[in-house]
Amino acid sequence: MSPTHTDNLKSNLSESGSHLKQAARDAGEAVKGVASAAGDEARLGKAHIKADLADSALAAVAALEEGGAAAGEQVDALMDKGRDLIDSAADLIRERPIASFGAAFAAGWIIAKLARSGDK
Template sequence: MSPNSTDAMKTNLGEAGAHLKNAATDAGSAIKNAAHVAGDELRMGRSAVKADLADSALAGIAALEEGGGAAREQMDQLMDKGRDLIDSAADLIRERPIASFGAAFAAGWIIAKLARSGDR
């Protein structure tokens, strides 16, 4: 018996079905592998983000610690300037006591006048 066209068509369709089945299996494997690789990349990315955030937090804490030192330095400078101002005022009072007394008396009189005018 010689193969007829119907048998040849059935054979070819069977072969096409087998190839489609293999293609579907290969596609499923490729998707599983891609998902696995993507999961690995995601885990590595997550680790890198956590490390960067931790480094950022440590740098922020270090900046705050340095900020406290800077504030102390500024306060020391202000205190030194205040002492210098008091010393120069004391020197001026020693050099010109009568003029200093007159200026203090005049300032007190002006403040008293302003305070009395505010009571009305």
Template sequence: MSPTASDNMKSSLSETGAHLKNAASAAGDAIRNVSAAAGDEFKLGKAGVKSELADGALSGIAAAEAGGEAAREQVDALMDKGRDLIESAADLIRERPLASFGVAFATGWIIAKLARGSDN
């Protein structure tokens, strides 16, 4: 007896179902594999981010330390300039004591006049 059209259709549908089942299984396997690979990549990426953040923190600390040292250098330079200015003023006072006294007296008198003028 030869297969009927219904038998052929049932056979084809059965074969189609088997192929669909196999395709779904393959898709599930692919998704599991992709998920595992993505998880591994995520872990690597996370480790890289942590590493870069730690390196950035260390660089920031080093920059802060260098900034502190640079500030100390600037303060030292300003202190040296201040000492030089005071020495220069002391030398000028030693060279011309009378003129220095006159300038100091005139400056005091002007400040006193200005202070009294603001009270009125």
């Protein structure tokens, strides 16, 4: 006796169910694989971010150190200019002592007048 249409239907439905079960298993494995790969990528990304942040911090520290050195250079330059100005004033006083005294006296008198007018 040959299989009936009902038997063939049952057989085909059974085979279809088996394939669906296998597809569900394969989908589960695929999702697990994707999740695992995503986790690996996330860990790798996190490591890269940490490395970039550490490099940024090191560069910022180096910039601060250079900033301190640059400030020191500027202070030295200002000190040199101040010394030059004092030397120049001393030379002028040596060359023209009477004029220097007169200028100093006049400046003191003007400052005293301004100070007295501010008290009123």
